[in-house]
């Protein structure tokens with residue numbers, strides 16, 4: 001698959017001091033669903049900001065190398081122009097909601113670009129339907145629940161039909177049910193529209209059912225990137241097993257220490273089913 005995002009020897013230091021990213025070489029294929037993982041302060045947010053162009057255009061600092069999105073070099077492209085290609089929802093998504101009503105929020109970017117009123121009306125209702133908020137056009141933003149506000153921020157990012165959606169820790173304020181619903185929605189958008197997803201998530205077990213690629217950062221460097229299953233195996237073998245969900249770590253350890261070969265799995269439920277079969281075969285019926 002062709003890359004829609006390419007980092008080439010990219011480094012960034014905030015205010016020329018705190019080095020957040022160090023010589024990143026990374027390609028994100030078009031249409032992929034990429035999870036970005038890493039311990040705290042390893043540069044995950046900065047990676048997102050570099051794709052949206054907010055680094056370095058808004059957060060100034062020292063830059064090396066380049067980032068290209070849809071063929072545009074972010075260093076030489078205005079943030080507004082990049083926003084047409086990259087929809088970004090930051091961890092503090094409420095800060096991104098700036099209007100009174102739901103309709104105004106989704107229309108905001110389109111109005112700024114001079115899109116005709118009739119087209120905006122259609123785009124607003126279509127986008128609200130996509131994110132599971134149909135018919136809420138006239139609602140006041142302040143009356144929405146936290147989960148609905150987050151979906152609204154996603155709708156506002158999607159309205160201009162970007163090629164890439166970048167989300168930073170989208171489930172940090174959601175309960176497990178809300179997180180599952182959000183990922184089901186994002187997975188469907190990715191499958192049905194081919195929208196490239198790049199999502200920072202600290203709880204990998206939530207995102208793995210949807211992520212076909214995994215990027216891992218360590219102290220601002222790229223520690224691993226590639227197909228999810230391969231990167232998880234790398235994490236378990238290397239020094240980053242703590243990032244791997246417990247059941248995945250167990251799978252890889254069992255495979256390396258026995259003759260077991262597990263069928264691929266992505267969700268915890270699939271993992272538990274496979275482990276039950278394994279334990280039964282091992283004669284551990286009581287545990288299984």
Ligand SMILES: Nc1ncnc2c1ncn2[C@@H]1O[C@H](COP(=O)(O)OP(=O)(O)OP(=O)(O)O)[C@@H](O)[C@H]1O
Nearest residue numbers: 014018019020039040041042043044045046047059
């Ligand atoms: N606006 C800023 N000004 C100065 N330094 C910053 C700024 N934002 C981030 N940093 C520093 O850059 C480094 C990487 O931060 P970043 O937020 O990208 O990491 P992260 O992996 O997203 O962290 P977390 O998981 O805690 O959100 C950290 O050392 C952080 O303190």
